[in-house]
Amino acid sequence: MASTSRHEMANKVCCYAHPDSPLIEDYRAGDMICSECGLVVGDRVIDVGSEWRTFSNEKSGVDPSRVGGPENPLLSGGDLSTMIGPGTGPASFDAFGTAKYQNRRTMSSSDRALIAAFKEISTMADRINLPKTIVDRANNLFKQFGP
Secondary structure (H helix, E strand, O other), X not given: OOOOOHHHHHXXXXXXXXXXXXXXXXXXXXXXXXXXXXXXXXXXXXOOOOOOOOXXXXXXXXXXXXXXXXXXXXXXXXXXXXXXXXOOOHHHOOOOOHHHHHHHHHOOHHHHHHHHHHHHHXXXXXXXXXXXXXXXXXXXXXXXXXX
8 A cells, every 4th residue: 555644544535444445426315335345434425516517519509507697796786687588389479579578677777778888898899809807897987987
């Protein structure tokens, strides 16, 4: 066995009867089990890994994420509104266009104006290749001194 310091051993989860045997993770139960004797050496283990695997070359366009985009602290509500997604089928669309109607109901007119201005600032910055830090600063200045 390779020499291991006492500090490294203190952080390693292992079976007290078989410290060199590998552990088996039961993801469903959240247990760490000794592969030699079956002793549960750790319980309620939380998997902090991602729920799915995504690959950079996937072009499917489907995002498995179940969360929205980041909050925008420049908006009054902090973007903490609920949006109803578009349905599937002919009966799921109303005469007003569901997504646009929902967006107008949940967002204040001042926030809609700010978002339009931020998009315009971003478009201008893209044309002249400005870094994101400059765009963010311009958005802050517009929020402070804009109409």
